[in-house]
Amino acid sequence: MPELTPLPAPRGLFAQMKPSARLAAVFSGLNVLMILLLVLLTKPLIIDADKLPTEPWWVLASGKVLLAGVLWAAIVVRLGSQVAGWRYAGTAVVAAISFLLSLYYQPLLALVYVVVLLRLQLGFWQAVGLALAVAFAAEFAWVSLLAQVNGDGLFGPWRYLLLWTVIAVLITTVVCGYTLLSFELGVRQAHAREALQESHALLRAYRDREIRHAHLEERTRISRELHDTLGHQLTAQRFELQALARLLPEEAGSAREVLGRVLDRNTEAIADVRRAVQALRPDVIGAGLAPALRALLRDWGDANVTLRIDGTESHVSQDAQLAVYRAAQEALTNARKHAPGQPLTLHVTFGAGDVTLTARNPAPDAHPTPVGGQGIAGLRERAAHLGGAAGGTYGEGEFKLWMTVKTNGAGA
Structure with a gap:
């Protein structure tokens, strides 16, 4: 049988991201680029004209480009890093640059990429509601500050501040809404790809176990x-x-x-x-049947499997241990194949002269688990060699697999 070749590990932080996080990084990068073009072509609104920086335009432009690059890099780190410290650092950098952007230009500009990041953590309407609430509060505070710096002439009487705030929020909502709706279509496809990748990973693990x-x-x-x-x-x-x-x-x-x-x-x-x-003869038992079964369940990685052991394991032959171990493997395989996601109970009883395994799991009526397959036949043959018996029954929506062998049974 050909040897399995492991899949190559992805290289780079961006390649290691989930599809939804990678999509969020792309959307955020495009929005940051749009904001960069805007701030390159416009002067800060919150600073008096006589207080504007006097450095050459190319120095200011280079600084803005550098900040935009740092902002997008921080977003990528926040989305893709597996280290908590790096994620916190990325969040802090995003917050700091967003504050600078909000202070000198418009707080609603940061909302264009922040709403995308919120969508990954929250539901669609939760992200929309939180973004609008934060946008309204931040814009009202910003308009009030701008009116104080530049005087009432820019906006008229103070009673119109709320009106200007609402208008600004509505305009930004249209832009952010278009961005979020476009992102929503993509993120749903990304989530579907993630689910497909997880299914493929489970199938590969299942295939590897079946081959072993x-x-x-x-x-x-x-x-x-x-x-x-x-x-x-x-x-x-x-x-x-x-x-x-x-x-x-x-x-x-x-x-x-x-x-x-x-x-x-x-x-x-x-x-x-x-x-x-x-x-x-495969040496899978090691220190005993009970530890081997617990290790099997850990390797299987299914939280719906419960193992119960009654009695004391003593003087059980290796052949008997291996037979019960194989029966447990058959029960796990049948449960995953015919009743995926359903709870499975493995009950092992060590008697005076025998050991019994009983496996029970719900089985859908539309697809009852076959009780006469090759796996069950192999268990019957193995148990017969050890002076015992095995079988499988289906009834009332439950599949039961059982095996009893002599503790001193010797076979191949």
Whole structure:
């Protein structure tokens, strides 16, 4: 069976983002570019004309471009970093530059990209409501400050401040609304891609587990075949050779010498077969059946699986442990295949001379779990080799898989 090649890890912070975060970074970057063009072509509104900077235009333009680049980089870090400290730093930089932009130009300019960031954290209408509330408060404060700096001549009497604020908010709402609606269409597609990627990741993990399971099953089958065929034949041959040695007369010295060498070779062959069987038999049990089952559930990564163990595990043969372990794997596979998302209960009971596994999970009536498949048949065969029994039943919307084997059962 071909070896699986792991998927290459994405390089760069931008490539590691989720599709929705990557889309938000692109939208925010375009909005920051739009704001940059605006501030490059207009003078600050909050500062008196005689207090404007006197540096050359290219110096001021370079500073604005640098701030825009830092702002977008901070947004990308805030969206894509997996380190909490970097996310907090990105948020602080975005807040600081947004404050400068609001102080010298318009607080509503920052809303153009802030509303996109809010949408990733909140629902659509929650983001709209919060953005409008913040925009109205910030714009009213900004218009009031601008009126104090420039006098009432710019806006007329103070009673018109609220009117100017409402007009400004409405204009910005149209711009932000168009941006947010466009982003909403994209983010829904991005969320769909994220769900698809998660499904693909689950399928890849499921495929890998199935392949590992198939490898282990094939090794177990080969070891059983070696044990049941070649191992038994060599053992029977040894008994016959020993019987022949007893029948040879004492004076047949040369024949006894040759027969002794044949018996030695037979002993070596039996030892080789046992080593091969042991090497082929997968060592998944380790310290015991209970720890192996807990490790299996951790590897399976499904929170809907509950494991209950009654009794004390003692003097359980490795073959019996492996059989119960395989039954648990079969139960997990069946549950995920035929009843995904449904709770599964694994109940292991260690008795005086046997160990029993019972697995129960709800199964939809429209797609009942098959009880006569190859997996169940393999469990029956394995249990029979160990002096036990296994099976699966479906009824009243529940699928039940069970296996009972002798604790001292020995097989392949």
